[in-house]
Amino acid sequence: MSEAAALPPAAGPQDAEVTLRELTRDNFRAVLALQVKPGQEKFVAANVRSIAQAHFIAESWPRAVYAGETPVGFVLLYDSPDEGEYYLWRFMMDGRYQGRGYGRRALELLVEYVRSRPGAAELRTSCVPGEGGPEGFYLACGFEPTGEERHGERVLRLALPAS
Amino acid sequence: MSDQPAQPEPPAAPAPVGASDAGPGPDAEVTLREMTRDNFEAVLDLKVKPGQENYVAPNVWSIAEAHFAPEAWYRAIYADETPVGFVMLSDKPDEHEYFLWRLMVDGRYQGRGYGRRALELVVDYVRHRPEAHELLTSYVPGEDGPERFYRAFGFEPTGEVLEGELVMRLALPPDDRLSIANSGDAAP
Numbered sequence: 001m002s003e004a005a006a007l008p009p010a011a012g013p014q015d016a017e018v019t020l021r022e023l024t025r026d027n028f029r030a031v032l033a034l035q036v037k038p039g040q041e042k043f044v045a046a047n048v049r050s051i052a053q054a055h056f057i058a059e060s061w062p063r064a065v066y067a068g069e070t071p072v073g074f075v076l077l078y079d080s081p082d083e084g085e086y087y088l089w090r091f092m093m094d095g096r097y098q099g100r101g102y103g104r105r106a107l108e109l110l111v112e113y114v115r116s117r118p119g120a121a122e123l124r125t126s127c128v129p130g131e132g133g134p135e136g137f138y139l140a141c142g143f144e145p146t147g148e149e150r151h152g153e154r155v156l157r158l159a160l161p162a163s
Numbered sequence: 164m165s166d167q168p169a170q171p172e173p174p175a176a177p178a179p180v181g182a183s184d185a186g187p188g189p190d191a192e193v194t195l196r197e198m199t200r201d202n203f204e205a206v207l208d209l210k211v212k213p214g215q216e217n218y219v220a221p222n223v224w225s226i227a228e229a230h231f232a233p234e235a236w237y238r239a240i241y242a243d244e245t246p247v248g249f250v251m252l253s254d255k256p257d258e259h260e261y262f263l264w265r266l267m268v269d270g271r272y273q274g275r276g277y278g279r280r281a282l283e284l285v286v287d288y289v290r291h292r293p294e295a296h297e298l299l300t301s302y303v304p305g306e307d308g309p310e311r312f313y314r315a316f317g318f319e320p321t322g323e324v325l326e327g328e329l330v331m332r333l334a335l336p337p338d339d340r341l342s343i344a345n346s347g348d349a350a351p
Contacts, residue, residue, distance in 0.1 A: 025231040032227060052207060052226035056200040 016068030018105040020075065020113070023051070023064050030071045031064045037095035043133045047074045050090045061113075065093065065106040072097040075110055081118040088125035091134070107141055111158065120160055126153035186272055191242035193280035195250065195288075198226075198239050205246045206239045212270035218308045219267045222249045236288075240268065240281040247272040250285055256293040263300035266309070282316055290335055297335055301328035 023031055032048045045053075054060035059080040065073030072094050078087035088110065093103045114120050125143065127135050135154065143156035198206055207223045220228075229235035234255050240248035248268035254261060263285065268278045289295045300318065302309050310329075318331035 023231070028227070028231050046223075048221075048227045049207075049223050051230055052203075052223045055226055055230040056198065056203045058200075 016066075016070070018102050018109065019066045020063040020106060020109050021066050023062055027064060027071060031074055034071065034074060034092065034094040036092050037098065037132075039132055040095070043128050043130070044090055044092045047090075047092065050074065050076050060089075063110075065102060067097065067100070067102050070097075072102050073106060075106060077110065077114070079114075079117065084119040084121075086114045086117060086120050086123050088123060091125070103137065104141060111160070115160055122160055123158045124155060125158075126150050126155045128153055186247070187242040187245050187275075189275045191245075191275075191277075193277050193284065194241045195238035195281060195284050196241050198237065202239060202246060206249055209246065209249060209267065209269040211267055212273065212307075214307055215270070218303050218305070219265055222265075222267065225249065225251050225265045235264070237265075240277060242272065242275070242277050245272075247277050248281060250281055252285065252289070254289075254292065259294035259296070261289045261292060261295055261298050263298055266300075278312060279316065286333065286335070295335055298333045299330060300333075301325045301330045303328055 021027070028051070032051065034047055036044060051062065054062045054076055057078070059078050061077040061079035063075050063077075064071050065075060074090065074092050075088070076090035078085065078089045080086070091103070091107070093106075111123060114123050124146075125138060127133060127138060129135055135156075138156050141158070143158045146155045146157050148155040196202070203226070207226065209222055211219060225237065229237050229251060232253070234253050235251055236254035237249065237251035239246050240250060249265065250263070250267075251265040252261060253264045263282075266278065266282065266285075268281070286298060289298050299321075300313060302313060304310060313331050313333075316333070318333045321330045321332050323330040
């Protein structure tokens, strides 16, 4: 990833393979410790809150984002084949690991998963508009504004054409 | 994305949490109820008094831990129809070990006897577990901490220290009453 080379040396893997892994008793504390950059907190809930919510919402599909063997982010999908609804509920990359293409790769893996689900014609998400927020990222990844609003957030959709 | 779940939540129970500092009175009936997708957000929002935060983890943290700990047994504490607190046991019948892991009453509702009553209900639950001879807990010592509460309830120091916390135990003498009341399993 070219942007990674431009970054100052930082702890952690550079050209590591990105994977989505289940959270377990052994790795969840490391994932709960991940944080976005200062100033980005208003764009995504803390992972501890996401996990607590996921505990009670049966449609939750949470995964840790790994780069190599390092947990670098977290994704939570609302995964409801019964409603035919697939909604990217939470997505965060730790501030130390942003700008390396991990988020984009993780989103590709997520889309791959959603594509395999019954009746998945689109992936939706929503975002808080604002400087430093994720909207530009989603648009660059192919999401389009729907014009809808939900809980004060802009709803975006990614069409998933049948392959 | 915000704290809002992707799906519109069913309307929360009309609990007066946050609506008023008055809330239920000292004569309210205290119950332990299962947490569900309909009531959990109200429980996650409960907070101890300012200054007590170092004595107990936030409920959101407890639930996240419970998600990965099959031994976690947790309930919302209600006073009448108002969620006022949270309790979590490490419930290990295979090892005959019962440990009060978290207990909190929201700052707005402390001093009304709800914590004590909730602990009685927890003890009643533990008594009916296999080989339950004692209930252990641990606390962070300090001003405005829970030590006096546990001592007044009958817990005694064991002298052990666990992860920097002082361990206490409540002996549970054999009791052959066939009480099934207040097992905490029935969510009204």
